[in-house]
Amino acid sequence: MKKIILLGISSVICFILAGYSYGLFPTQLSSTDTSPKKAEQTTVQTENAAAGADGSERPLNEFTLLKAEVKKLIEAQKRETAQMKGIIPATVEIPSINVNASIEQVGILDNGQMGVPEDINNVGWFEPGVKPGSRGSAVLAGHVDSKTGPAIFFDLKKVKEGDEIIVKDQNGTALTFIVKKQESYERSSAPIDEIFQTSEGQYLNLITCTGTFDRSAGTHEERLVVFAELKKEKKPAKDVPPPPPDTVEVNGTFVTWHAVREDTVAGYRVYRGDKNGENFEQIASISALERKSFMDEKAAEHTYYVTTVDAFGQESEPSEIAAVN
Known part of the structure; x- marks a missing residue:
């Protein structure tokens, strides 16, 4: 895994939003370049065998796999692959607050600041960090407002525990994350080790500004972080036979x-x-x-x-x- 060491007086990464900045202070971020391969599946008859969702050989029967069934198995396999390797995010949806936005890849600028989405209604994914679905915490950040009014994450504070965040790649592979909590931090004391961690779990963290706007500092006083965890897909029960029909x-x-x-x-x-x-x-x-x-x-x-x-x-x-x- 490639590691980026950010050096400086405070190892400062700033996320500039509409002229305001996030004072985030990660000391170590990581990146992986693996991406899920496109799953392939064919419709087969009784005497053939095909790979199951877990990659093992599975016998088929006299029933030709119908197109809809094949699609479900393909999608389950793609999601499982994506959950292991992560995806390059292209869009993000938060149904509970009507967010449906394109994602831009952002990195670290020459001045040490974290890049920003060019469009205030897009969301930025910190590309040097974790991919959604990979081990660790992927980070998406967005504007709360601009000089002209509300921006994409204006209502982020309204999300609740249990809400879904859906991230998709350009091929439509979707990962669903479940909101666990949200926290507000003073801009100089955000828990960077937690927000940008790369060692455990499969998490997604959303960041925006919140609190009172400090005109003298040119930024909001607090940072809102929404913490979410990958929703585990229920795998087909390969080793458990289906139930018999009832009401025969x-x-x-x-x-x-x-x-x-x-x-x-x-x-x-x-x-x-x-x-x-x-x-x-x-x-x-x-x-x-x-x-x-x-x-x-x-x-x-x-x-x-x-x-x-x-x-x-x-x-x-x-x-x-x-x-x-």
Whole structure:
């Protein structure tokens, strides 16, 4: 990891906003240049195998992976990759305060100051530091106001614990961060080691000015910092079979059931037994996008159960046995 040592009387990094400055004092910042590779996935049939979201081989089944299912698996894989390596941020959204802004990369100017977004309604990402999603704390900073009025982070003080911050790269890969807290600090006493740390966690910190404007100093008296943590994506349960469908019924010549509401469901298998509920054999495979029903002209002479099959080739336990009432 490349390290940048900032030397000077106070090792000062200033973030200039509309003529005002953040007096931040990091002594060591870091950078990584890795970026997530584009995930690839193909639609395959029963006899093939494909990589799962964790990179392992997974068997498939008689169900062709539908386009929507493939997309979900691809997106899950991309997010997982991004969470390990970080992304180069292009936009940031904070739905709770209606922020949707482009991100500019900023660095350290020749005078030792931290660069600023050229547009007061853009947000600056400190590019020599941590990428969103990488280990440590990525830092985004924005203007609170200008000589003409409110700027992009004017309402940043209104965000609350639990609010979401969504950062996307230019390819649309999105990482969601959850707000944990916000703190205000006197401009000369911001906890730089905490805000710019590179040693643990996957965090995102947002900075802007707050407090009374000190005309003699030409800046606000305080700095507002919003601390957020990466939301962990729920991985598909590769080693846990899906649940069986419920409400399996036989009405006339139709066997019906309710869909299982999980993203990785590929389809269902219908099994038929004798009237005593024994000697079951599979008689049909129904895709997840088809009607949850199967027609059997001799339904009155048999019993049935249905299982769920997921995209990893895992099959559920049998449903309750159903027969014509």
